Amino acid sequence: MKVFTQSVNFNADKKLIEYAEKKIGTLAKFHDKIVDAETFLKVQNMSDKENKITEIKLNIPGHELMVKRETRTFEEGINMAVDNLKRQLKRHKEKLRDSLIS
Numbered sequence: 001m002k003v004f005t006q007s008v009n010f011n012a013d014k015k016l017i018e019y020a021e022k023k024i025g026t027l028a029k030f031h032d033k034i035v036d037a038e039t040f041l042k043v044q045n046m047s048d049k050e051n052k053i054t055e056i057k058l059n060i061p062g063h064e065l066m067v068k069r070e071t072r073t074f075e076e077g078i079n080m081a082v083d084n085l086k087r088q089l090k091r092h093k094e095k096l097r098d099s100l101i102s
Helices: 014-029 074-101
Strands: 002-008 036-043 052-060 063-071
Touching: 002 014, 014 036, 014 074, 036 074, 052 074, 063 074
Parallel strands: 002 036
Antiparallel strands: 036 052, 052 063
16 A cells, blocks of 8 residues: 655654554555555644644545544644544445445
8 A cells, every 4th residue: 555645834754754654554454455545744833732734535446535633743643543544444344344245
């Protein structure tokens, strides 16, 4: 699975990009036909502490799963988004299984 990472309004360091790719790569355990993942890391210019926005778009055949999180750190946002995508992938597989049985 390919993981594309874009950082908006800042330059992401190599460690952060590698962290995102590693965490998103774990999603392959939950769905074997993931085409690719697009990650957008954004910093909003606000006085609010939760100004880091993490968006992950997962492309699977026939569908697109997307999660957006606003957090204090990108690592926290990536973790939360990946957890949410795991649930979405499990739900999607159950729906596929149910439609095949019916």
